[in-house]
Amino acid sequence: MNLLNGEFSDLMLIHGNGYNRISKVKLFLASFLFFIKFTSFITYFMRVINRRGIRFVNYHDFHTSDISNFSSQLDYLSKFYHLLNPNQIESFFNGDFNTNKNGLIITFDDGLSSQFNYAYPILKKRGIEPIFFIPPDFINSAESKQSKSFADKHQIEYYLNSNTEIAMSWEQVKEIAFVGSHTMSHCRMLESISLSDIQYEMSQSKKILEEFTNKKIHDFCWVGGELNTYSKQAFQVAVNSGYDNLYTSNNSIHTKTSSSKFINRNNLEACYPISLTAFQTCGLTDFLYFKKRKSVYKKLHDIK
Numbered sequence: 001m002n003l004l005n006g007e008f009s010d011l012m013l014i015h016g017n018g019y020n021r022i023s024k025v026k027l028f029l030a031s032f033l034f035f036i037k038f039t040s041f042i043t044y045f046m047r048v049i050n051r052r053g054i055r056f057v058n059y060h061d062f063h064t065s066d067i068s069n070f071s072s073q074l075d076y077l078s079k080f081y082h083l084l085n086p087n088q089i090e091s092f093f094n095g096d097f098n099t100n101k102n103g104l105i106i107t108f109d110d111g112l113s114s115q116f117n118y119a120y121p122i123l124k125k126r127g128i129e130p131i132f133f134i135p136p137d138f139i140n141s142a143e144s145k146q147s148k149s150f151a152d153k154h155q156i157e158y159y160l161n162s163n164t165e166i167a168m169s170w171e172q173v174k175e176i177a178f179v180g181s182h183t184m185s186h187c188r189m190l191e192s193i194s195l196s197d198i199q200y201e202m203s204q205s206k207k208i209l210e211e212f213t214n215k216k217i218h219d220f221c222w223v224g225g226e227l228n229t230y231s232k233q234a235f236q237v238a239v240n241s242g243y244d245n246l247y248t249s250n251n252s253i254h255t256k257t258s259s260s261k262f263i264n265r266n267n268l269e270a271c272y273p274i275s276l277t278a279f280q281t282c283g284l285t286d287f288l289y290f291k292k293r294k295s296v297y298k299k300l301h302d303i304k
């Protein structure tokens, strides 16, 4: 897979223009900063100013050719972070872990079968449980073998791995320890979405996931991440639906005093070289997202 040149093999992603297009400038910068050890310096610096902070990262689809790179990423991340399970957040904040590293929690968006088939076993072997954010309608589409057209229509990006089914099955979702909602239909919460549709996307997805998994669903992850995909109305519906934790993708470290209704995540993909993995998680991009975080926060809380 030649991601560095932005060229994709036949097996590659066929939909969208998102995470697979890594800019050459960013890659060059990441390699340079990694080479001069600036990224590790920033990681240590962030550790000093955010003691006992937790960084959340999010992945999307997972290609079979990225399996060994994903393992290398985990090796790298383990050097700088204490990899946590979601049920360890509180005790980590309380200082129960004998570590001087910040914590890191892995999340996966969209409910793609590759995440379950390839990434989950690697993580489980290391004792790491991620959170999978699932849009139930996508899982339903797998039952009717319509998942590719569903993904195309609802902007879920995917690789064509050797297995033909791209969505997870309900059987797989049931096996996951930590499941969160990613709306019913992978719906961006634009201002134009009606209140009844917002309620359906937020509350129904929680209800269906709880029914199928037989677990309480505490986590919700916004779809899209652009500023116009967050709305105050949807935020209130999410809170009223009973979600404890709401996740964005606006890069920052989560601390004991951060709001659980505003958990920011840094984006990683399994194909990212280690230098880019370091760049994305060291904390530099947290500064670049400062304005966006502020804008999203103000929008959700209706602050002018």
Ligand SMILES: [Zn+2]
Residues within 6 Å of the ligand: 109, 110, 182, 186, 223, 224
């Ligand atoms: Zn998504």
